[in-house]
Amino acid sequence: MAHGDITHIDLPVSDFSRATGFYSALFGWQIAEAPGFEGYPMWQAPNKISGGGLAPRSDDFTQPRSYVEVDSIDEAIATAEAKGGSVVMPKAPISPTSWWAAITDPDGNVIGLYEGITEVEGS
Numbered sequence: 001m002a003h004g005d006i007t008h009i010d011l012p013v014s015d016f017s018r019a020t021g022f023y024s025a026l027f028g029w030q031i032a033e034a035p036g037f038e039g040y041p042m043w044q045a046p047n048k049i050s051g052g053g054l055a056p057r058s059d060d061f062t063q064p065r066s067y068v069e070v071d072s073i074d075e076a077i078a079t080a081e082a083k084g085g086s087v088v089m090p091k092a093p094i095s096p097t098s099w100w101a102a103i104t105d106p107d108g109n110v111i112g113l114y115e116g117i118t119e120v121e122g123s
Contacts, residue, residue, distance in 0.1 A: 002069065004028050004046045009066040012057040013107050016041055019054050022083045022105050026076060027068060057107065067112035073101045076113050080105070091115075 004027040013019040020031045020041065029043040031054065044051040055061060070076040073091045081087070084106035091101045098116035105111060 002047055003071045005050050005069050009052040009064050010055045010061075011052065011064050011105075011107075011109055012061045013054050013109075014057045015107070016054055018084075018106055022080075022085065023054075025083050026079050026085075027070075062108075064109055067100070067114045069114050069116070071115070073099055073113050073115045077101060077103060 011019065011023075023029045023043060024031060028046050031041050031043045033039070033041050037053075039056070041054045042051060043054065077087055077091070080103045085103050087101065087103055088110055089100075089102040091099050093099055094114075094116075098114065100115075101113045103111055103113065
């Protein structure tokens with residue numbers, strides 16, 4: 001896994017432009033409508049494999065959940081807050097070489113962050 005990698009997920013949003021700016025800045029996602037999918041901007045992670053869509057928020061579509069790998073949770077949290085997000089769960093250890101946190105985007109969607117070290121120095 002690499003920075004910004006995620007499994008497919010749809011995110012409910014009320015403002016496509018704001019959501020596009022937020023996710024593009026935070027994770028480097030490319031977001032655009034594809035022919036035949038107007039009104040459903042699709043996002044693609046930097047790995048060019050993972051992706052999903054931005055779907056209109058509705059009463060029955062309010063809370064997606066997924067985790068996104070980042071190089072630095074601290075930097076991701078700073079960017080999220082600068083772009084209108086907030087911290088739900090501060091950075092916490094999973095193991096000696098991995099951490100997690102949770103943020104919200106400007107629409108209140110909870111997004112998990114994962115940071116892990118794949119190689120331990122000196123090994």
